Amino acid sequence: MKPQSSQDPQLQVLEWAVLDERERRVALLRPVQERGEELGAAVARILDQVRADGDASLRALTRRYDGCELDSLAVGDAEFAEAEACLDPALTRAIGEAKARIEAFHRAAAPQPVSVETAPGVVCERVTRPIARVGLYVPAGSAPLPSTALMLGVPAAIAGCPQVVLCTPAGKDGRADAAVLHVAALCGIRRVFKLGGAQAIAAMAFGTESVPACDKLFGPGNAYVTEAKRQVSALPEGPAIDMPAGPSEVLVIADASANPEFIAADLLSQAEHGPDSQVLLLSDERAVLAATRTALERQLAALPRADIARVALSKSRLILVGSLAEAIAISNVYAPEHLILNVREPRILLQKVENAGSVFLGAWSPEAVGDYCSGTNHVLPTYGYARAWSGVSVASFVKQITVQELSADGLRAIGPSAATLARAERLDAHGRAVTLRLDALEKSP
Numbered sequence: 001m002k003p004q005s006s007q008d009p010q011l012q013v014l015e016w017a018v019l020d021e022r023e024r025r026v027a028l029l030r031p032v033q034e035r036g037e038e039l040g041a042a043v044a045r046i047l048d049q050v051r052a053d054g055d056a057s058l059r060a061l062t063r064r065y066d067g068c069e070l071d072s073l074a075v076g077d078a079e080f081a082e083a084e085a086c087l088d089p090a091l092t093r094a095i096g097e098a099k100a101r102i103e104a105f106h107r108a109a110a111p112q113p114v115s116v117e118t119a120p121g122v123v124c125e126r127v128t129r130p131i132a133r134v135g136l137y138v139p140a141g142s143a144p145l146p147s148t149a150l151m152l153g154v155p156a157a158i159a160g161c162p163q164v165v166l167c168t169p170a171g172k173d174g175r176a177d178a179a180v181l182h183v184a185a186l187c188g189i190r191r192v193f194k195l196g197g198a199q200a201i202a203a204m205a206f207g208t209e210s211v212p213a214c215d216k217l218f219g220p221g222n223a224y225v226t227e228a229k230r231q232v233s234a235l236p237e238g239p240a241i242d243m244p245a246g247p248s249e250v251l252v253i254a255d256a257s258a259n260p261e262f263i264a265a266d267l268l269s270q271a272e273h274g275p276d277s278q279v280l281l282l283s284d285e286r287a288v289l290a291a292t293r294t295a296l297e298r299q300l301a302a303l304p305r306a307d308i309a310r311v312a313l314s315k316s317r318l319i320l321v322g323s324l325a326e327a328i329a330i331s332n333v334y335a336p337e338h339l340i341l342n343v344r345e346p347r348i349l350l351q352k353v354e355n356a357g358s359v360f361l362g363a364w365s366p367e368a369v370g371d372y373c374s375g376t377n378h379v380l381p382t383y384g385y386a387r388a389w390s391g392v393s394v395a396s397f398v399k400q401i402t403v404q405e406l407s408a409d410g411l412r413a414i415g416p417s418a419a420t421l422a423r424a425e426r427l428d429a430h431g432r433a434v435t436l437r438l439d440a441l442e443k444s445p
Contacts, residue, residue, distance in 0.1 A: 011296065013289050013318045016326065028334050030383055031247065031276045031315045043198045043227045050202035055209045061199040068174040073210045075176055075192040080185055083178035091179060095146065098373035099186055102154045105375030110158060110394035121410025125403040130160040133212060134397060135204030135239070136189075137219030138168040140196065144177035151377050151392065152218050153187030159397035164189050165204055165212055169196025197221075198228035205232035205239050216240040218392060220379060242392055246383030248273040250367055251280040251336035253327045253349065254288050258342040262363060263288070264295035266340055267316070268309055269368050275311035280334070281318045282327040289318045328352045335386040338367045357386045408441055 014027055049057040055073060062070055114126040136152040139145055149166065156164050166189050168180050176194050184192050193211055195203055201221075205228075207213030217229055217239050226245050232238040250270040254263050267279040283289050296313070300306050321327045328349055331339060335355035343349060346361035353359055357380030360367050371378045381389035406414075415434045422431030 011293055011313060011316060011318045013286070013293070013320055015320045016330070017320075017322055027317055027319065028280075028330070030249070030278055039223060039227055040231070043224055043231060046198040046224075047202045047205075047228060047231060050199055050208065051206045055211075058195060058199055058203055058208060058211075061197070062170065062195065065197055065199075066169055067172050068170050070170065070174055070194055073193050073195060075181060075194060079175065080181055080190075083176075083181035084185070086178050087182055092182065094373070095150070095179065095183060095186070098147070099150055099154060099183075101373055101375040102150055102377070103158065106155050106158055106377070106394050111398060111400055119410060119413050121407035121412075122414055123405045123410075125405075127401050127403060128159075128398040129401060130162065130398050131216050132161070133163040133214045133216075134161045134165070135214035135217045136164065136166040137200055137204075137217065137221055137225060138166060138180055139219070139221050139225070140169045140171070140177055140180070141222060144168070144180055146177065146179035146183045147372050147378065148219060149180050149183035149187070151379050153183060153189055155377070155392060155394045156189075156218075156397050157187050158394050161397055163212060163214075164191065165214055166192045167195040167200035167204060167211075168192065169200075170194035198224045201225060201228035201232060205235075214239050216242070216397075218242040218379065218396070220245055242379065242396055243381050243389045244383070244385045245381070246385075247276040247278065248338075249278045249280075249336055249382055250338040250340060251282065251331050251334060252340040252342055253324065253331060254281065254283045254285070254292075255324060255343040256285045256288060257344040257363070258283070258288055259363060260288060260291035260295045261299075262366070263292045263342060264299050266342075266367055267292075267296060267313075268299055268303060269366070269371075270338065271309035271312035271316065272303065272305040273308075273312070275308055276315075277312040279312065279316045280336070282321050282330060283319075284321050284323055284327065286320055289320055293318060324349060325352070331356070335381075335384045337380045337382040337386065338370070340365070340367055355387045357381050357391050411437055412441060 016024070019027060046061065058073060059070055062068060111128050113128065116124050118124050134156055136156065138149045166184050168176050170176055176192065181192065201217060203211040204214045204217055229241045233241045248270050250266060252263055252266055263281060267281060270277050270279050281289065281292060300309060303309055321330065324343060332354045337357040338360065339353065339356040340360045341349050342363055350359060350361060358370050358376055360370060370376050377392045379392040381391065415438050418434045419431045
């Protein structure tokens, strides 16, 4: 499995049946994330600098990394108004339509209050409360991402978080992306700061003269942002984070019914994200793999971000499997961020999916609609974290608190069980907290 040159977009077809266990592990390896000692130390210095010097360090770091001088870190009313005025009406409509669908799905999927009488006189409940202070990070590296502002801003609004802060990098002109500002305003977010990178994470984690400290941080980013989120969340007083994250990825499972042109387009839609992205295609049809490889080469030639996609493809795989069941088993081991089931009967395979961030069923469900406007969330666990983590949702922005209330009869009914379990664990005070009450009930009229 010699790696392909970054100048050679042609992907090697691997036959799963002839690979030994070591070769199979290598075939599913992701590109190594940039998390060396040098990166960790650089991020730690930025965090320390922002923690010590606040806004002054944010201005200096923005000047150094983003190449612009900011009079104000915060976006003012005039900049919001100018952003609204300059947007293409077609883009405004598309954003509005996407927001409506995202809101509809997220409202329906939001955690609901629960109340259950588990025994006569014993009522157990679950209530939700919004996280008080949340920080949203919207990248703007090679391109601004208003879709990420939607994916974070909509569930935060539905959850009712009292304080929502959004950070997004400024361009060379010192202005935030107009579409991102439009989305922020649509979601009721007016505290927007022109900050990017690890310094934005530090500002929202610790607070500065301008930026409020937050209880939980959300959003994707580059290696510096990811490492900054990891470091601040590990601090005793640090904020929580949405999830561990890595580069974008997609795994496609295709059978003989799949259109190779569609498959190639789906693979490239993730490969163009970044050179560290990874795409995989698993099929039980050798002809599908060969035709997809040809389509990749043809489509890549016309892609504006071809150089980025070409590097990502050099770390990607086309794999011939013995059956679709075997393909699903491999996918469950890999645990992809995005899983496309481009097969004749995708819902049969869906029943066997155990690990995936988001699944796309059939020939007419490109992953790109999930990125923008189907209604689900595109902030998803990557790098295999889908084995244990879920994507961002309204549940990510709330705390779920359990409540219990017992009547006297309820305590009589279940108290003896609690006392017995306390004795088994040799926790006498636990037992006494119950038996004292039971004794009081016996003595009362």
